[in-house]
Amino acid sequence: MNRDELAEFLRSRRARVTPSDVGLPGGGRRRTPGLRRQEVAQLAGMSIDYYIRLEQGRGPHPSRQVLGALGRALMLDQDERAHLFRLAGQVLETPRIREDVPAGILHLLAFLEDVPAYVMDARYDLRAWNPLANLLMGDLDSLPPDQRNVIRWVFMSPGIAEHLSDEEKGRFARASVADLRVAAGRYPDDRPLQALVAELLALSPEFAELWARHEVEVRREQRKRVTHPVVGTIDTICQVLRVPDRDDLRLVLYTTEPGSPSHRALRDLRRLTLSS
Template identity: 50%
Template sequence: MARAELARFLRDRREGLRPEDLGLPAGGGRRTPGLRREEVADLARMSVDYYVRLEQARGPRPSPRILGSMADALRLSPPERTHLFRLAGVPPEPPAGPPRHVRPYVAGLLHRLPATAVVVTAATYDVIAWNPLAEALLGDLGARSNLARRRFLFSDEVLTTGHEEFGEIAVARLRAAADRYPRDAALAALLAELRAGSAEFNEIWATNPVRVPGHRTKTMTHPELGRLHISCDILSVPDDDQQVVFMTAEPDTPTARALHHLADRSLRERGGGSIPPRTR
């Protein structure tokens, strides 16, 4: 165990956190930045003495349970969590499940793009945030929020070209998620549902497709506006294993005019002003 490096990492992370980010009072005569050692120990459900000894490079090798508790208390990202385990000389534990909360800066990105349809998807293909134009384009994302279910189980899929390709992309991402999150009950239930309900899903799964995010052009059939030619581009959020999907159209095309129409209508329906994104 690299005790000195582990101690430095814990100390730096603790001092880099703001108390208010964790619902703790920001005042109280704090003489140093970040959290107090007592606060971290309380959040991690461990003794203050043990945590202090870890920060002073005097403690014994922490168990996986203790490391997991400290990672949760210090709000470590998945890469930071893996780094913590490696510093302690303990094999990294698989995460309990993929993050399903959207960071404020990602949600703000949706807010700043009212003329672009944008969704954020978790590793399970759950849509966890979207802007009004995305819902106007794709339908009720609150009630039908998982894109893999929409692709393999629903008969009224709006995608008419790029359908087969998205099937392979979805399976490749879900296979990767199953490897990373073997303990996630919601993911296991989703995969069981897809296996039971879609022969096509099983066929694609058996081929173990390899697909990476990139630019795609798709044709969608909108119930009001008809056929739309949509450009899809992906921005990955590696720390949270999420993807931001931007749906746009080539300038000065019928699809571009249709998207502007949907965006203007969404704005009018909300009485003007900014259009906030929706998150789960």
């Protein structure tokens, strides 16, 4: 159980919910945004003292029933509720991040000749990719392993503006940090993941600001506009698929609308892989 993270998460979610959201009168001046602690305790059916201790990081180990009641009181979505349970230690075992990619997924990458695709782990380290993804993302083959990290690239690369607009980068950065926060809760003992978070907190004020929001959301489908130096702008739908039986791995596919200019741009990029 991570008491400090649990306390911070509860405080951040409480500040997000207004009395009107949960059918309570909002009367009177409020010194802080969101619900009062007493209101959360009332909605969750627990004593105010018990809830205060949880928010102060000194509470007992909450049961699944208590966590379920808190999730309903704070209007948590599916991802946030799962994160709450993990922070409270309500899992059968602590999973780990592995660095191998199943052979079947490697074979699939090889067959996806017309779609940029790569495999990414929960730390956002790239583990495998096909030739089209290599061209789209800027010669991954030539990068040292420690630079094949999407989160580090988003917040630390000086050349990211050449690939993503400010709006695109901001949207992708927020989604990625929320997803990384989920991973930090799922893999609390993973030292490389902890080191990555510590590094970015120290070096990127933008990452630190987003991390402090305690937003959690598993990354799924997302639209992304990529600018390539040779074929130009490509509007893609970024599909993020879980690898079966491997929650620590995601298969990421960049698809385009058939017959669109972006589809033709990917076809042009594909020709480059054939000529190289």
